[in-house]
Amino acid sequence: MVEALLFWFLALVTLFGAVAMLLVPNPIYAAMSLVVSMIGISGLFAFLGADFIAGVQVIVYAGAVLVLFVMVLMLFDLKSETQAFSKGLLSRIFKVASVGFLLGGLIGVMVLEFSWILPVFMQSSPQWTMTGVKKMAQLLFTEYMFIFQILGVLLLVVAVGAVALARSRGGTHERA
Amino acid sequence: MKGLELFTTVTYAHFLFLSFVLFALGVLGVLLRRNLIVVMMSVELMLNAVNLTFITFAKALNQLDGQIFVFFVMTIAAAEAAVGLAIVVAIFKRFREVNIRFFQFLKG
Amino acid sequence: MLLSLIILFPLICALVMALLPDRRYLHKVALGMSVVEFLVGLVLYLKFDHNKTGLQFVEKILWIEDFGISYFLGVDGISIWLVLLTVFLQPIVVLASWSSINEKIKGYYVALFLLESAMIGSFITFDAVLFYLFWELSLVPMYFIIGLWGGERKIYATLKFFIYTMAGSIMMLVANGVMLLLAKETLGFYTTSLLDWYKIRIPFVGGEFFSPQTLLFFAYALAFAVKTPVFPFHTWLPDAHVQAPTAGSVILAGVMLKMGTYSFLRWVVPLFPEATQYWSWLFIVIGITGIIYGALMALVQNDIKKVIAYSSVSHMGYIIAGIFSLNELAMSGALYQMLNHGISTGALFLLVGMIYERTHTRDIVKYGGIAAQVPIYTVIFMIVTFSSIAVPLTNGFVGEFLILLGIYQNRPAWAAWAVAGVILGAGYMLWTVKRVFFGPAGQVVQDHGLHDLSQREILVMLPLVFLVFFMGIYPNYFLRLFEKGIIFLVENFHNYQLFSQITEGGL
């Protein structure tokens, strides 16, 4: 019962953040809503026993990525926006409808075609256990070592690339 | 499992469906919002939805690989955010706004 | 390792060229390197055992294990001549480029050497994937040679050449995939080795177009027909030849077209013997149509290069008709004609290039009466012309004679039409010669004081002229080896009827 309450609470927080991000016109508020959503997701991660990931989620997303977003927003003072949503009522309806259709389709597939999974998933409610960093680390530094290294290189490249891009004067058509 | 039970017992299916909804919201953000930064935030949301699925399966199947993948996805997401924001900065410098319409200028 | 060397050496040459600074002395470096490559080819030839049928110098290294793709090289009595032709023409082409290429020399030679490597590769590989690789690779340098050093409409010509050939070879790629699956199905393992593929029996239903063997047959045939080019896929050729620089034309006519005809012989005929036999009439018709059609087109051109380009179409018609006559006479003749065409048409393009450097026009109408100004040039041009129209004691005669005799053995009535090409050939070439060399002095003579060939240019032409006569007077030197090659080719047949048809000449 407590678990259920906790789940619903976290789920509602997450969904609220997501919907708010989608709807509020001001980008700063949208960013703030996303932070809320991220923290909710982090809670869900913890709920599922991924305590390390949950921590990383808060630190990386809420702490770093979104701060970066907000910083950019504030740097350029992008608060005032004349047009938050794309134009055309018809196309908007069409887009929403098809995303709804996609969602329905996904759920439908899950229920109808992969129903053999559902019993397993439905019967066993997750027990809260800690994974711990140790196990993660063992896996990460043995089996996934190579990918881990590659990611390191990727991050380096990205760092250089981001700096180069940000320093550029913008646009490829002319040089000042 | 009927009626109230749906709310009182939490199963893995709940997590899955929640991630579907989050993903759909992210897609809507990408499709509807005009501000590039918000679009990027929506992408982050989609990534998180996927992460949630990974973690759910990891737990359900009692394997850690899912978590490792989430770890990687986060790294990529951070990288993507950095590059994306750098592009946004570049766009802003040129157009004094970060509307998605910028990409129309890339048309050949 | 000799075969790897002969492919690798031009690549190394290209690399060396790429690293050297872009100066005029590159001409000499390129000549030296191409001569070395020629010597390597010569060593290959000298070490080649003339009394053996089958592949020699085989190199086979498994490359992609899962699909049985291997690095599989070898030469037999057929391919060795084409390799020799390639390495022989290269120094000549380089020497001919000394005066015609004055800018972007480095890039030019890099392309030329890459091209040489790719062409040789396609002649000596016996693996489908590797073959496809070399086949497509050869397009790229030629694309640049025409596109960067060509005439006014070079972009149009080079794109047409590239895309047309590419479109044809897509067919081959698809067919290669199907063959791979068939190999798994019938032989039980994945392989792309041509020798293994020869063993596949592909279901064939005569008269039914949609039987597997027929479809595969046409897929390959289309790829090679565009490259050859067979009428009616020939229209890229005049454009490409006219726009290409001299060396491009020479290599294109001399070697690249042979890739098409050689592949017909190496791939289409032995892989699909039943379909080949059943559809041979179609290809003989196409070949003969090509002979006459090419000749008629050549008759009415006013651009010298176009005349020669269309004469190539005509000559290719002989080769195709010869290959599909399916007897040893015609096949040997077709092979011989491949070498002949490489030499005499290559020489014609070289000669046209030389006069173009002097006059900057290829319009026949502006010429006339230049024989008095350039006697040596005239003599060489006449010799090559007579080779092209198959006058006995020149190489052209041997090829055409064997092909026509072979066609007659297979389909007597049609040979009469093929023989018409002999008359028309004399018609268009001699008319061109008359308009260019004879008669009262034309505009170009009045505008430019023409000077005769320089020693370098004579040096370019001499080996070709020598071969024109040598191949005409002592063809047996070459024919002996062709026989081994053709025997090797038909040994792999599972179609006994066709086998005996080719080797014994019986029908």
Added chain:
Amino acid sequence: MSSELLFSLLIFAPLVGFAFNGLLGKKLGGHLYPGVIASVASFISFVASVGLFQLVSEQPEQAKYLVIHAFDWMQVGTFRLPVQFLIDPLSSIMILVITGVGTLIHIFSIGYMAEDPGIAKYFSYLNFFLFNMLILVTGDSLPLLFVGWEGVGLCSYLLIGFWYEDHEKAEAGMKAFIVNRVGDAAFLLGMFVLYSHFGTLNLLELNSLAPKEAIWNWLDPITIGTLLLFVGVTGKSAQVPLYVWLPDAMAGPTPVSALIHAATMVTAGVYMMVRLSYLYTAAPYTMIVVAAIGLLTAVLAATMGIVQWDIKKVLAYSTVSQLGYMVFACGVGAFSAAFFHLVTHAFFKALMFLGAGSVIYGMHHQQDIREMGGLNKRMPLTYWTFMIGWLSIIGLPPFSGFFSKDEIKWFALASDRGGNWIFWGLAWVGSLLTTFYMTRLMAYTFWRDKKYSADHQPHESPWVMTVPLMILAFLAATGGFLGIPHAIAQILPGHPNHWLEHWLKPVISLPTIKQGITVEYEWLLMGLSVVGSFTVAMVTRYLYLNRIDLIDRTRERFEVIHKVWVHKYYVDAFYQKYFVENLVLSSRDLWRYVDVGVIDRLVNKIADVTKELGRGFAWLQSGNMQNYAFITIIGLIIFVLFLFKG
């Protein structure tokens, strides 16, 4: 000396001369060296052929030939083609004629071409021609014969177009080669037919494999093969319908006309038929065609010869006509007679051409006989030698032409392979026509009063030109005794037999006399010919010298016929219009409307359609990124829908 050595001397002497003059002649300079070198080469060849002739005559009767094997030319499977030469009675005489007459003409050319800047080139071509001609007559298989066949055609092309700056001369060379190519193409096909039937192309084997019985079947491979070879003959030996190139070939230097277009090359076709006599006699239908074509050519060419004003053209048509006689003789099976006429014709026609050359030389390159006249005083040597040629060609005894021509006419009636009175009648008419136009030529050139202007005084040629004339005149006068007719032989002391027939007996098929034709007939025909020719000659001489007005009136009376003859029966015009122009025009249309208009347009159209398709789909590429994303989502939806199995 061994046969191989002699033979290589025979073949290589001209080749060396060719190479020497071709490569070095110009550097040496001078107008004498090239000619001397070439003549020496030719003479060495002649000596070698005498030696070979001697060797052949020493061979035993059953195998009267020498075979010289050089190397294998082509060998593919069962098809084997050695380069092998055959010296037998037939070819031994041919090489004697070729090198003998050839040497004389070489020597003559030294004088005739002395002032030409291209003399080295000229002599190298001439030597090269000899080489090819020798290959032609000594080759022991059809392909090898074909090598020489095309080779002499090539030399003829080069020599006709020798003065290539002249548009028409270059064109004449080209015409000769291409018309010959038409025949050659048929010749190739003929070889293929025979090879498929007999499995060999060796001349001796073909003759021995030929069936002994005549095959009366149009579709028999032998008939078809021999007919196709005969088409080759009509090209090379200038028969109807491919004779058109020979009159034009007179554009070349006159000694060339003598050597190539009278004495040797044009007789190659006749030689080939004589060579394959057994094969031809096995195909009676072919023989009928051959005889008809030959006779037609003989008469038609003679009529055209009547109206020519160019001294060389008259001789050219006369050559065509005489070749017609030879071909006709082959057609009635009288191969020995054909060959006999070939030899005598080589003598007297070479003589006449060289005589004409001498006249032209003396007249400062004037070829129109209307401008000549009275040359008998000015150029006595030329006149007298020419006279012998004239006597010979009109067939008055004892000059050579009488013997050979009379033999042909005799077999026209007497041969049991199709001899009859009609053939004889036509042949007789033809020979009277010959007498007429030859006498006309004589009258205009020599007998008439002088017409040349005073400042162009004709002069007698130097001795290098007159000596060959005299030698040839001697040969033309006495050559006939090679074959004395049986009728005459019977009354002569010692009954000398027909030497040539006897000599050729081992290699060619000899004619047989029809039942019921006796020796009296031979006397009768001989008498008719001689009396006819003599009368016509005398009447013509009288008319042209004294009653020229009568001739003019006759010409006006038969204006239509005259016009047809002048226009060569419109054959040239017909070819030009219906073959050459139509071919070029329709090819141009084919190129413009089919190659460019259909095939190439189709190729470009495919490219254009692709381009248009791209342009058509380009609206999707709006640049609106959200639309792209939306399309991705639609793709995702479709993917999800695929997950539903139903």
